[in-house]
Amino acid sequence: MSLSRRAFVRSLGVGSAGALSTPWILGRSGEALNWTPDPFEAVLQASTQQEVIKISGNENARGPGEAAVDAMVKLIRDNVGRYHFNLAREELPEAIARNLGYGLTAENVLISTGSGAILTAGVRAYVSESRPLVNGAPSFGSPNRTASQIGASIREVPVDANLRLDLDGMAEAAIGAGLVFLCNPNNPTATAHSLADVTAFIERVKASSPDTAILVDEAYIEYATDANVETATTQALEHDNVFVARTFSKGYGMAGLRLGYAAARPATLAKLNAAWGLGSVNILTASAAIASLNDPDRMLNEREENRRVRNFTRRAFEEMGYETTDSQTNFLFVNVRQPAAEFRDAALDQGVQVGRDFPPMEQTHARISLGTMEEMERAVEVFRRILET
Ligand SMILES: Cc1ncc(COP(=O)(O)O)c(C=O)c1O
Known part of the structure; x- marks a missing residue:
């Protein structure tokens, strides 16, 4: 054989x-x-x-960096047998908010065991049989799978000739939709739109279809080297039902530790939190994340x-x-x-x-x-x- x-x-x-x-x-x-x-x-x-x-x-x-590993080792040695609930529930969202800036507070941060859970929560909160999901094609597929699970339809908008998300096409498709998933930078095409383009897109959708939610997935944004590509966090603070998903799995090197979060207005985060279980972030992960945020170099x-x-x-x-x-x-x-x-x-x-x-x-x-x-x-x-x- x-x-x-x-x-x-x-x-x-x-x-x-x-x-x-x-x-x-x-x-x-x-x-x-x-x-x-x-x-x-x-x-x-x-x-x-x-x-x-x-x-x-x-x-x-x-x-992960050395500071993150050291923080985990120290915690194991000190006393990992305790719950230390405040580390993940309070200190971590505060550290994330401080690190992101833009006047964010812990109230604007919802943590989860990986950003994948935020995506699932987003689809479950806003998409239904009568309110489709809008996604690029090709783009990250997990929102599509969740939409299919709940019997919702998906409006897929092909990427343009440069394999960038077609923002005009997605804005058109957004009319009457439950949620637009905007992966920026986009997985798998690796392309990204400037903050100016994303802002114009969000404003256009909010004007033409005010009830449509927008999820900007920024899993890879730490790797963007085009200076015009920046987080849409300010947009999430400005509008209801607009939220940004971020993860510690990529740039922070913590995929196996499972940590992601959403940044948005508290009322938007409350809808996500009610829609899907976001897990329980453990203290090793929380301590590694805080140490990473404190190690910008x-x-x-x-x-x-x-x-x-x-x-x-x-x-x-x-x-x-x-x-x-x-x-x-x-x-x-x-x-x-x-x-x-x-x-x-x-x-x-x-x-x-x-x-x-x-x-x-x-x-x-x-x-x-x-x-x-x-x-x-x-x-x-x-x-x-x-x-x-
Ligand atoms: C675009 C995008 N969003 C979200 C995720 C989910 O990542 P995690 O759940 O590890 O945070 C991934 C994972 O590859 C991804 O590529």
Whole structure:
């Protein structure tokens, strides 16, 4: 039986629930894997010798800063056995509000175990069978899934020729809708709109369809290097039913710790809070977040390193003759001029795991998250082998 590395890696559950878990592999000693007549075991050895570079999930390859890790370790040592409820419920929203500025107070911040919960709450609060969801296509898909679950329709507005969200088209589609989901920067196209454009969009929708809510998802905004791309928090403070979702999963490197939040007027936050369970943020996460907010240099370094890795990777694709969008994020959206599935399978065969399909662009474009510089140097070699042959 011939067994490709790809099929085997899949069976190991890289990126999905598989028959064998990665810890299971890591738990095996190298010695036990030295020699075997079993072809399955032989592939297993190969897969442990060359680690898969996982650049599929828009994660932060560098993880949280040292201050965040130190804060968690200290808390474990001091007394993690206590509830310390005030840390997550009071100190964290206060720290977030102070850090964001714009005159925000803790009343304007609603925390959740990941910003995904805020998105779910937003759809559940404002979308219904009679009030559709408006989303870009392609854009982040979780609001669409929630809308489908509750039997609501979705007005999908294709991105424009530069793969930017079509704000005019979305404003038209917003008339009579329950909620517009505006992902800025947009996942997966990596493009972003200026604060001036987003403000004009919000004002237009509020004028033409006052009851339509607007969710601006800023999961990747820390990585935006275009100076005109800024948070829409001031807009959320100015209008009812306009809210911004942010996360500590990306720029702050805390995806596994699960922390996100919404910023808005208290009355808007009350509707989100009533619509969906937002979880219970634990004290390790809260302490890591507060320490991160108090360490602005680490975020500056993270942005700068991401920009360096992004420039390197973009240039490599350009040199190979392949177009990428103007990424304002920690991933690239590349016109690989072949189905994403073919490119993905070829990359996985060579130990690099890139993003899934993003309809309606899955016949031409692949999403590639940015890892460390070292990972991207190795990944680019693989991309060269695939795209230049
Ligand atoms: C655009 C966007 N919003 C929200 C999320 C949810 O992130 P989290 O729940 O980790 O905060 C993601 C995750 O990839 C995302 O890409």
